[in-house]
Amino acid sequence: MNKYLNVNRIWIIMVILTISTYAVGKLGYSGIYVVLFLLTTAIIKSSFIIGDFMEVRGTSLLWRILMYGWLWLVTITIAVTYLISQ
């Protein structure tokens, strides 16, 4: 039963994070801290998808490195490009 409650909570958190992402865009905020905030929300949501929805959490180290590594590599590279262009 707890398992399903967790999934429900994850869905609610992801929707709230999406709304916060939209709100930041709507208000026209920009700057490196905003970029970091938006990428952090994307990382949190993506981690839920990879770990809980795709059930990668608890699998072999190789697959965890591949999946989470992809996420961190892409988001950090994006953050660096924005940092350089500031």
Added chain:
Amino acid sequence: MNTEHSQIKTAVEPKLLPGDFAIWFFIFAELLVFGIFFIVYAVVRMQNQELFNQYQDTLNREVGAINTVLLITASYFVVRAIHAIRRDDVSRCIHWLSASMLAGGGFLIFKSLEFYGKFSAGIGLETNTFYFFYISLAFFHFLHVILGMIILGAIIFMAKRGKYSAQEHTGIETGASYWHMVDLVWIILFPLVYIIR
């Protein structure tokens, strides 16, 4: 003693990835392609900041946010379908998978309207660098959503014919993993293309 030792060893062994193992190579290959696309977008944007900021404002953020919620919700429904089949509740599984297809269908409708708006305004790949990336990325992802919908439809078809149970539901897990990948890509794409500036 031996039995106890083997039990402890079994307990710490990593669990297997859900679904057919082959799908994970496909998923990772897809993620690599999208990942390269995202990085190239960010690098090109670095050299064309004003242009990207100007034309990003022409995108409909409301539709982008609604589509994100629709895909997240579709993924959530698929998870509920997996939980249902693991309890051997086939009808509930079909119910959740159908709900997921509805949410996915909603995404396709909103995205199609967005594309229609842009194309009917004469905007295309050649309009400028921003639109080249926006249309390429969004359309490439759009095609993946269509494939995901076809897979979900096939799973529902098989489930209705009693092909899945609590003991055997590899097909559902395989399709679900693909569907989550489509969601995962959009979760990065939405802030990157629609919001971050």
